Amino acid sequence: MTADYLIVGQGIAGSVLAWTLHRRGKKVVLVNSSQLPSASLAAAGIFNPLTGKKLVRTWKADQLFPFLNTFYGEVEQELKIPLLHYSNIYRPFRSVEEQNNYLAQTSDSSISPYVAESVDNQQYQPYIHNPFGGLEVTRSGWVDVPVFLNAIRLFFQEQNRYVETNFEAKKVEIRENEILWEDGIYGKIIFCEGPHAYQNPLFDWLPYNPVKGQVLDVTMDNYPVTSIVNQGVFIMPVESNRYRIGATYTWHDIDWQTTEDGKAFLQQKVQGLLKVPYRIVGQRVGIRPATKDRRPLIGLHPAHPAVGIFNGLGTKGVSLAPFFADQFADFLEGRKELDPEVNIERSFSLYYSGKNVG
Numbered sequence: 521m522t523a524d525y526l527i528v529g530q531g532i533a534g535s536v537l538a539w540t541l542h543r544r545g546k547k548v549v550l551v552n553s554s555q556l557p558s559a560s561l562a563a564a565g566i567f568n569p570l571t572g573k574k575l576v577r578t579w580k581a582d583q584l585f586p587f588l589n590t591f592y593g594e595v596e597q598e599l600k601i602p603l604l605h606y607s608n609i610y611r612p613f614r615s616v617e618e619q620n621n622y623l624a625q626t627s628d629s630s631i632s633p634y635v636a637e638s639v640d641n642q643q644y645q646p647y648i649h650n651p652f653g654g655l656e657v658t659r660s661g662w663v664d665v666p667v668f669l670n671a672i673r674l675f676f677q678e679q680n681r682y683v684e685t686n687f688e689a690k691k692v693e694i695r696e697n698e699i700l701w702e703d704g705i706y707g708k709i710i711f712c713e714g715p716h717a718y719q720n721p722l723f724d725w726l727p728y729n730p731v732k733g734q735v736l737d738v739t740m741d742n743y744p745v746t747s748i749v750n751q752g753v754f755i756m757p758v759e760s761n762r763y764r765i766g767a768t769y770t771w772h773d774i775d776w777q778t779t780e781d782g783k784a785f786l787q788q789k790v791q792g793l794l795k796v797p798y799r800i801v802g803q804r805v806g807i808r809p810a811t812k813d814r815r816p817l818i819g820l821h822p823a824h825p826a827v828g829i830f831n832g833l834g835t836k837g838v839s840l841a842p843f844f845a846d847q848f849a850d851f852l853e854g855r856k857e858l859d860p861e862v863n864i865e866r867s868f869s870l871y872y873s874g875k876n877v878g
């Protein structure tokens with residue numbers, strides 16, 4: 521056998537899964553096309569346990585967050601690269617009403633572990649509009665996604681287990697217990713194609729709901745705030761005077777083009793938040809591989825047990841991927857069931873009712 525696993529796609533999903541399987545002693549070959557755009561290269565990389573306007577604990581935060589710390593921490597050590605940047609998220613209140621609501625919520629035992637006990641609102645005042653004060657979310661931060669992807673690529677390249685090509689599913693021979701591709705034999709093929717998956721004839725029946733997103737790269741000369749600031753739009757320090765402002769969410773224009781509308785939206789949002797002038801030095805776009813029920817799409821093909829998918833990470837690839845790659849690896853080794861909320865079995869009826877039966 522050439523390798524235990526052939527993984528197609530090296531965004532956050534493929535990289536995390538490849539590393540997880542490799543750490544378990546499996547032989548993995550990664551295939552990726554750098555000519556295809558990737559959601560991961562647009563991502564800010566933020567992990568945030570309390571999200572949304574209503575300040576709710578994100579799905580499975582108690583399980584995902586310890587796991588992501590361990591996962592990226594181990595990769596940092598093994599590959600000797602800085603990845604994890606811990607940083608509180610400062611959320612200025614929009615109104616007295618919001619202040620009251622949020623502060624009431626923070627006494628809830630599901631929220632309180634993720635909120636700082638006290639906040640120095642004054643330190644933000646020269647830079648951020650915060651007339652009603654704000655709160656700080658803890659256990660949050662960001663992962664340097666481009667550094668992570670680059671390091672994983674180099675690692676597999678050095679082992680001669682990286683193939684740069686646009687993979688065509690129709691060129692694979694699928695057998696009951698193995699996959700034949702080019703001159704190799706693989707135990708399983710796992711597709712991690714992110715938003716390109718709906719073009720894969722093996723998995724085009726799954727309920728995708730792609731969401732376009734744009735971010736601005738900016739510079740500021742006088743903005744020493746080290747926390748991420750978030751009020752519908754985020755301002756994230758990256759390095760010295762470089763920052764990222766994001767993000768947009770649109771469903772009507774699913775393509776990989778940056779737009780003036782997207783830029784204007786972010787500029788307008790940040791205007792109400794930021795007191796310091798900034799210069800836009802770049803704009804990035806990506807398509808988030810989101811799903812109709814907002815849960816990942818993980819599992820094996822209904823008709824081909826040697827074919828799998830690890831996708832649907834939506835807006836939260838950084839925090840979902842480590843936990844679910846580990847769960848998927850257990851499942852692939854026959855040790856554990858997949859969480860029914862992420863298992864693609866929940867959508868098998870779409871496959872059987874569609875044209876792909878047989």
Ligand SMILES: Cc1cc2nc3c(=O)[nH]c(=O)nc-3n(C[C@H](O)[C@H](O)[C@H](O)COP(=O)(O)OP(=O)(O)OC[C@H]3O[C@@H](n4cnc5c(N)ncnc54)[C@H](O)[C@@H]3O)c2cc1C
Nearest residue numbers: 529531532533553559560564565566687714733806837838
């Ligand atoms: C503007 C924006 C901001 C975001 N911010 C955050 C954030 O702060 N935190 C967070 O957790 N998430 C964020 N996300 C979401 C995050 O980007 C996704 O959850 C994540 O990147 C999905 O990773 P993926 O590997 O599934 O897909 P992708 O990153 O798109 O990776 C798929 C890879 O597969 C390759 N590929 C696909 N098909 C083929 C093929 N047939 N042959 C060869 N190669 C192929 C592509 O080239 C690509 O490299 C953001 C997204 C956007 C757009």
